[in-house]
Amino acid sequence: xxxxxxxxxxxxxxxxxxxxxxxxxxxxxxxxxxxxxxxxxxxxxxxxxxxxxxxxxxxxxxxxxxxxxxxxxxxxxxxxxxxxxxxxxxxxxxxxxxxxxxxxxxxxxxxxxxxxxxxxxxxxxxxxxxxxxxxxxxxxxxxxxxxxxxxxxxxxxxxxxxxxxxxxxxxxxxxxxxxxxxxxxxxxxxxxxxxxxxxxxxxxxxxxxxxxxxxxxxxxxxxxxxxxxxxxxxxxxxxxxxxxxxxxxxxxxxxxxxxxxxxxxxxxxxxxxxxxxxxxxxxxxxxxxxxxxxxxxxxxxxxxxxxxxxxxxxxxxxxxxxxxxxxxxxxxxxxxxxxxxxxxxxxxxxxxxxxxxxxxxxxxxxxxxxxxxxxxxxxxxxxxxxxxxxxxxxxxxxxxxxxxxxxxxxxxxxxxxxxxxxxxxxxxxxxx
Amino acid sequence: xxxxxxxxxxxxxxxxxxxxxxxxxxxxxxxxxxxxxxxxxxxxxxxxxxxxxxxxxxxxxxxxxxxxxxxxxxxxxxxxxxxxxxxxxxxxxxxxxxxxxxxxxxxxxxxxxxxxxxxxxxxxxxxxxxxxxxxxxxxxxxxxxxxxxxxxxxxxxxxxxxxxxxxxxxxxxxxxxxxxxxxxxxxxxxxxxxxxxxxxxxxxxxxxxxxxxxxxxxxxxxxxxxxxxxxxxxxxxxxxxxxxxxxxxxxxxxxxxxxxxxxxxxxxxxxxxxxxxxxxxxxxxxxxxxxxxxxxxxxxxxxxxxxxxxxxxxxxxxxxxxxxxxxxxxxxxxxxxxxxxxxxxxxxxxxxxxxxxxxxxxxxxxxxxxxxxxxxxxxxxxxxxxxxxxxxxxxxxxxxxxxxxxxxxxxxxxxxxxxxxxxxxxxxxxxx
Numbered sequence: 001x002x003x004x005x006x007x008x009x010x011x012x013x014x015x016x017x018x019x020x021x022x023x024x025x026x027x028x029x030x031x032x033x034x035x036x037x038x039x040x041x042x043x044x045x046x047x048x049x050x051x052x053x054x055x056x057x058x059x060x061x062x063x064x065x066x067x068x069x070x071x072x073x074x075x076x077x078x079x080x081x082x083x084x085x086x087x088x089x090x091x092x093x094x095x096x097x098x099x100x101x102x103x104x105x106x107x108x109x110x111x112x113x114x115x116x117x118x119x120x121x122x123x124x125x126x127x128x129x130x131x132x133x134x135x136x137x138x139x140x141x142x143x144x145x146x147x148x149x150x151x152x153x154x155x156x157x158x159x160x161x162x163x164x165x166x167x168x169x170x171x172x173x174x175x176x177x178x179x180x181x182x183x184x185x186x187x188x189x190x191x192x193x194x195x196x197x198x199x200x201x202x203x204x205x206x207x208x209x210x211x212x213x214x215x216x217x218x219x220x221x222x223x224x225x226x227x228x229x230x231x232x233x234x235x236x237x238x239x240x241x242x243x244x245x246x247x248x249x250x251x252x253x254x255x256x257x258x259x260x261x262x263x264x265x266x267x268x269x270x271x272x273x274x275x276x277x278x279x280x281x282x283x284x285x286x287x288x289x290x291x292x293x294x295x296x297x298x299x300x301x302x303x304x305x306x307x308x309x310x311x312x313x314x315x316x317x318x319x320x321x322x323x324x325x326x327x328x329x330x331x332x333x334x335x336x337x338x339x340x341x342x343x344x345x346x347x348x349x350x351x352x353x354x355x356x357x358x359x360x361x362x363x364x365x366x367x368x369x370x371x372x373x374x375x376x377x378x379x380x381x382x383x384x385x386x387x388x389x390x391x392x393x394x395x396x397x398x399x400x401x402x403x404x405x406x407x408x409x410x411x412x413x414x415x416x417x418x419x420x421x422x423x424x425x426x427x428x429x430x431x432x
Numbered sequence: 433x434x435x436x437x438x439x440x441x442x443x444x445x446x447x448x449x450x451x452x453x454x455x456x457x458x459x460x461x462x463x464x465x466x467x468x469x470x471x472x473x474x475x476x477x478x479x480x481x482x483x484x485x486x487x488x489x490x491x492x493x494x495x496x497x498x499x500x501x502x503x504x505x506x507x508x509x510x511x512x513x514x515x516x517x518x519x520x521x522x523x524x525x526x527x528x529x530x531x532x533x534x535x536x537x538x539x540x541x542x543x544x545x546x547x548x549x550x551x552x553x554x555x556x557x558x559x560x561x562x563x564x565x566x567x568x569x570x571x572x573x574x575x576x577x578x579x580x581x582x583x584x585x586x587x588x589x590x591x592x593x594x595x596x597x598x599x600x601x602x603x604x605x606x607x608x609x610x611x612x613x614x615x616x617x618x619x620x621x622x623x624x625x626x627x628x629x630x631x632x633x634x635x636x637x638x639x640x641x642x643x644x645x646x647x648x649x650x651x652x653x654x655x656x657x658x659x660x661x662x663x664x665x666x667x668x669x670x671x672x673x674x675x676x677x678x679x680x681x682x683x684x685x686x687x688x689x690x691x692x693x694x695x696x697x698x699x700x701x702x703x704x705x706x707x708x709x710x711x712x713x714x715x716x717x718x719x720x721x722x723x724x725x726x727x728x729x730x731x732x733x734x735x736x737x738x739x740x741x742x743x744x745x746x747x748x749x750x751x752x753x754x755x756x757x758x759x760x761x762x763x764x765x766x767x768x769x770x771x772x773x774x775x776x777x778x779x780x781x782x783x784x785x786x787x788x789x790x791x792x793x794x795x796x797x798x799x800x801x802x803x804x805x806x807x808x809x810x811x812x813x814x815x816x817x818x819x820x821x822x823x824x825x826x827x828x829x830x831x832x833x834x835x836x837x838x839x840x841x842x843x844x845x846x847x848x849x850x851x852x853x854x855x856x857x858x859x860x861x862x863x864x
Contacts, residue, residue, distance in 0.1 A: 027585070027729050035585045038652055038769050134582060140730035142574075142582035149750040150566065150574035153459070153467045220470055280736055283715040290734075297459050298572035298747035302722075302736035304712055315729035319582040332762050337470050 006042060010325035013047040013078030015069050015094060016085030017057055020108055020135070021048070023310035024084060024317050029060040029316070041325045046077045049085075063400035073098045080324055082317060083107040084135075092116055099123045099131065104324035104333070108135035108313055114209030114225035117216055121336040130333045132320035137210045138163055138289045140312025141305040142319070147217045147293070148334070154295040159218045160430065161291030162257040162284050163210040165307045166201035167233050167253040169193045169287045174238045175251065176285075181236060193287050204253065204270040211255030214291065215268050218257060221342035228255075229269040231349040235425035236272055240357060243387055243396050244427065247355070249274035250282035251427065265345035272366035274355055274429040280304075281430075352431065353382065355398050356407070357424035358414055362393040366419045370395060373413045378405045394424070442757035444481040447526060448517030449489055452540055452567070453480070455742035456749050461492040463750070473757045481517075502574060505530045512756055514749060515539040516567075524548055529548045531559045536756035536765070539766030540567035540745055545643030546657035549648055553768040564752035569642050570595055570721045572744025573737040574751070579649045579725070580766070586727040591650045591689040592862065593723030594716050595642040597632035597739045599665050599685040601625045601719045607683065608717075613668060625719050635664035636685065636702040643687030645724065649835050650689060653774035656758050660687075661701040661779040667857035668704050674788060674857065675819055675828050679787070681706035682714035683859065697777035703859045706787055706861040712736075713862075720814045766835060780837035784815065784863065787830050788839070789856030790846055794825040798851045802827060805845045809838045826856070 012028070013376070028035075028043050032287055036042050040409070045063045049072045053065045073081055073094050081098040083105060085091055093111050098105045107113070113120065113136050134144045138161075145158075162168050166188055173184035185202070190193035200206045208228040215223040233253050241251045254273040259266055266351055275282045280302050284290040289307025294300050306312035309339035327333050360366045367384075372396070374381055383398040399407070414420045442462070460467075460475050468474050477495045481504045485497045498504055505513055505526050508693075513530040515537060517523055523544050530537045537556070539545070545552065545568050558564035566576045579591075594600050598620055605616035617634070620626035632638045640660040647655040665685050667748050673683045686705040691698055707714045712734050716722040721739025738744035742750055757767050792798045799816075806813055806829070815830040831839070839858070846852045 009471070023729070030495055031585045031587060034587070038584050040767075040769075068738075141733060142578035145582050146574035146578060149755055150577050150748070152470050152754050153463045153750040154747050155463060210801075220466075240826075278717065280712075280715060280720075284713060285710065292701075293574075295457070295747060297743040297750075299738040299741075299744050301573060302734070304734035304736065306731040306733075309731070311729040312731050315583070315586050315727060318585040318729075322584050323581055330764050335472075337472075340469075 008329040009044055009047040010328060011044050011048070011077055011079045012082055013072045013075060013323065014045060014082045014084065015049045015072065016050050016083070018048045018084070019310035020317065021084040022058070022079055023314035024082065025059060025063070027311070027318055029313045030323070035322055039322050039326055041322060041329060043321065043325060047072050061412060064311055065240065069094050070097065073103070078250050079103065079125070079302055079328060081105045082119045082321060084317065086111070088112055088115065092197045099127045099129060102127050102129050104130035104328055105368070106132045106317055106320040106324055108133070108317055110209045110213060114212045117213060118222050118339050119151040121339065124336050128333055130324040130327055131336065132324055134320050135313045135316035137430070138291060138307040139305070139309060141289060141291070141303050141307060143291055144217055147214070151293065151298065154298050156218050156293060156295050158237060158256070158258040158294040159214055159291065160254050160258070162197065162252055162289050163255045163280060163291065163307065164201055164207040165287035165289055166194045166198065166255060168284065168289070169306070171233065171236070171241070171251055171253065172285050174236070175241045178238050180238055181234065202234055204230040207253060207270045209256045211257055211268060211270060214255070215257035215266065216339060218293065218341055219259060219266060219342060220307070220337065221266060222268070222339045223257070223268055223342070227344050229271070231271040232378055233272050237424065239387060239394065240425055240427065243272050243292045243385065244355060247383065247398055248277055249429065250277055251279060254430065260345060263345065265343045265349070267345040267350055269325065269347065272425060272427055274427050276430070276432060279430070279432065348408070350404040351401055353399050353401055353429035354407050355427040355429065356395065356411070357394055357396045357422070358420050359394050359422035361419045362390050367395065369417065371420055373404045373410050377409045379406050379410055440761040441474045441476055442760060443476050443478040443509055443511045444514055445481070445504045445512070445808060446477060446516065446751065447481045447504065449480050449482045449513070450516070451742035452749065453516040454490070454782040455746035456514065457491060457495070459743070459746045459750055459754070467754055471754050471758055472478065473754065473761060475753065475757060479504050479507055501526050502529065505535070506533065510762060511535065512753065513537045514753060515541055515776065516749065517802035518543070520547065522546055525764070527552060528555055531555045531561060531563065534559050534561050536562035536760055537754055538749055538752040539563045540565070540749055542568040542641045542645060546644045550654050550771050557767050560765055562756040562759055563768065564660060564756055566752050567745045567748035569742060570723060570737070570739040572747045573721060573735050574737060575723055575735045576649055577645070578735065583725065583727060583730065585728050588650050588691070588727050590690040590726040591646055591723065592686050592690070594684055594713060594721050595638040595687045595723065595739065596633055596685060596832055597721055598626045600629065600716065600721070603665065603668070603673070603683055603685065604717050606668070607673045610670050610701060613666065614672055621792045634666055636662040639685060639687045639702040643689055643700060644703060646687070647689035648696065648771060650725065651691065651774060652771055653698060653776070654771045655689070655698070656699055657698055659701070659776050663703040665704050669856065670728065671819060671826065672857055672859065675817065676706050676787060679815065679830055680709055681861065682709055683714060686862065692777060695777065697775045697781070699782055701779065704857060704859055706859050708862070708864055711862070711864065738785045742800070744753040780840070783833055785831055785833055785861035786839050786841070787859040787861065789826055789828045790852050791826050791854035792857070793851045793853070795821050799827065799849055801849065802846070805842050809841050809844055811838050825850070842848050
């Protein structure tokens with residue numbers, strides 16, 4: 001018998017009991033009374049699906065460990081499914097199955113949503129049930145809900161942010177301690193901020209999956225991970241960061257989704273960026289995440305916090321679970337709405353300012369040769385600086401607003417020049 | 433006839449057509465199609481109540497100017513009431529009347545909510561209709577919704593922030609340009625960031641009303657403006673700011689609501705504070721607002737943006753209006769829940785670190801006399817610094833964690849000492 005006469009019990013089936021799953025189960029157990037007081041809903045974890053039920057798992061009384069995820073989804077003792085197992089399959093099929101049974105689903109699975117989000121959103125709306133996924137993007141930071149609800153009527157022009165904690169940690173170490181990329185990565189790995197195989201983080205793929213989801217929601221458009229132009233941070237040097245600061249910028253790996261008003265094309269991309277030092281994103285340090293939403297009426301909003309980790313992510317899952325449980329009691333749901341096709345801007349059409357570093361022979365005429373390349377391609381220079389001397393000489397250029405295709409032509413020409421020994425990372429300037 | 437077959441028309445009555453009201457009406461008209469596409473709701477402004485209908489107002493076709501707010505609330509052509517008139521009366525009665533008619537209300541009125549919020553929340557829940565008020569706190573920043581929904585299950589330990597743009601602008605000018613308080617205030621007035629009578633801003637009352645509302649929502653507790661200990665920025669000097677920076681802090685006027693775990697008492701206060709320079713609040717410049725929510729699971733979250741202004745505030749009103757309109761269509765509402773009595777911590781019980789500046793006679797024995805006062809009252813000193821020379825000599829102390837009552841006893845003693853010519857502002861250190 002329920003101890004709270006008007007309490008509505010919602011029974012949770014949890015797929016996965018790893019870092020996020022176990023943190024979620026602990027949090028929901030610990031917070032049960034506050035949740036009941038504030039929402040009138042009593043959450044009960046009834047089934048937890050793990051790979052190996054013989055392994056020791058600390059679970060609350062009343063919960064049962066199971067090993068068959070399909071059976072969990074169909075279990076009549078499960079009203080709501082929490083998917084925190086990760087990966088594409090079988091997560092995709094399980095979420096579809098749950099929605100097909102009109103069971104709300106809360107998921108933290110960014111890889112799944114960045115690839116199959118639109119189909120899943122449609123399945124949820126068709127079933128008239130909730131699919132909530134705050135935790136899939138930037139861990140504990142409330143971002144999806146403000147975008148979906150608070151800013152539903154807002155004319156949004158751009159959403160961009162630091163959506164990967166690993167790379168932000170590395171860039172912070174490079175910036176503040178002058179560490180080089182390899183040392184900063186090693187430090188991140190030692191402290192658990194980077195995985196043994198850091199590829200998905202440092203190459204920008206993790207950020208790409210998040211910005212794809214964010215762009216879909218912010219612009220009501222169909223954006224998939226494969227649509228995102230992606231460049232990582234592996235070519236960034238601490239010298240790049242030092243000279244960027246001299247020019248008034250911090251170096252950050254940003255996910256950017258930007259609507260071009262003239263062409264109505266959406267540019268979605270991930271790349272190392274120069275952020276003006278007085279932009280609040282420039283001050284986001286270590287493994288923190290932050291996303292800036294530029295609305296025509298709202299102005300610039302920033303959402304900041306822990307973008308990963310078991311507890312922050314579990315916190316976001318719990319917020320969604322409570323919401324879905326309340327809706328379930330009311331027999332309602334929060335429609336995801338229609339997602340329209342949007343024309344994506346090819347990267348070659350993008351315009352911005354650029355910083356380019358070239359290692360060159362320190363002899364007469366080099367600057368003339370290099371600037372000739374820029375001039376021929378119609379790229380105009382705002383500032384140039386020589387960094388270092390002799391064999392280590394490096395020329396660093398900051399361009400005026402230029403076209404990506406033209407800049408790429410310059411880079412190709414530089415690579416073919418004898419006097420250029422190395423073409424450094426291309427850094428794109430974020431406009432205020 | 434509706435041009436969209438499945439569209440649900442919600443007719444809005446708008447009380448007030450000032451800076452926020454006119455920005456809201458313009459925004460809802462301009463965004464009507466996006467709102468329809470994303471929410472299935474067609475918003476129509478049918479009635480706008482102004483004080484003087486003979487004055488020129490630019491309003492959309494289909495809307496009618498009226499002068500009787502009571503008639504507007506009862507008008508059968510008004511489904512939802514937007515209260516952007518401000519002030520306590522008649523706003524209070526009008527909101528009660530609308531809720532009594534089961535009409536959802538969206539309000540931007542912080543003064544009203546900070547005094548009568550709990551009664552209004554109860555009235556809304558009793559009527560089974562929505563009372564939404566994102567715009568009443570920090571203008572365009574989505575904060576109330578994340579607190580109410582995303583963080584409903586989160587164990588929150590502290591909410592604090594820069595919730596007044598005028599004072600943050602003044603402190604920024606004092607900090608960055610070395611301006612003194614009077615000049616910075618004059619500049620703020622000239623630029624429209626401060627009113628001709630800046631009292632409510634600079635004395636902290638505006639911030640107090642906002643932190644009262646935020647504390648109510650974050651802790652599910654009854655907190656009214658009169659419960660908030662309030663100190664403004666008028667005693668802050670640019671010398672305070674300079675020396676604070678030397679100690680590693682920025683000076684910010686913060687609203688703070690903090691749960692003391694041991695005593696289960698809630699401390700709610702507004703005062704000039706020392707914020708560690710690596711805290712994200714330290715980097716919030718000019719008239720921007722930002723609120724940090726510390727949750728046990730979520731970690732520190734920050735919400736940042738334009739805390740005032742017609743368009744940002746209108747953006748927040750619109751987000752709420754869409755939400756209430758969707759709920760109205762579904763015949764549901766988002767309950768505000770129960771607010772429990774909480775024991776408020778008297779200011780004299782607060783413990784923190786303090787910075788205190790004293791103008792003293794520059795002669796032997798003064799430091800000994802002053803430190804004797806601290807010692808007798810059990811206040812231990814972490815750092816002391818002499819600022820200036822001769823007649824301008826100032827001693828600045830940074831204490832270890834100390835009790836407010838003990839520190840106030842010290843201040844009273846200092847004021848009675850011959851060798852102390854002036855006791856400066858008391859600055860309270862925000863713990864990381």
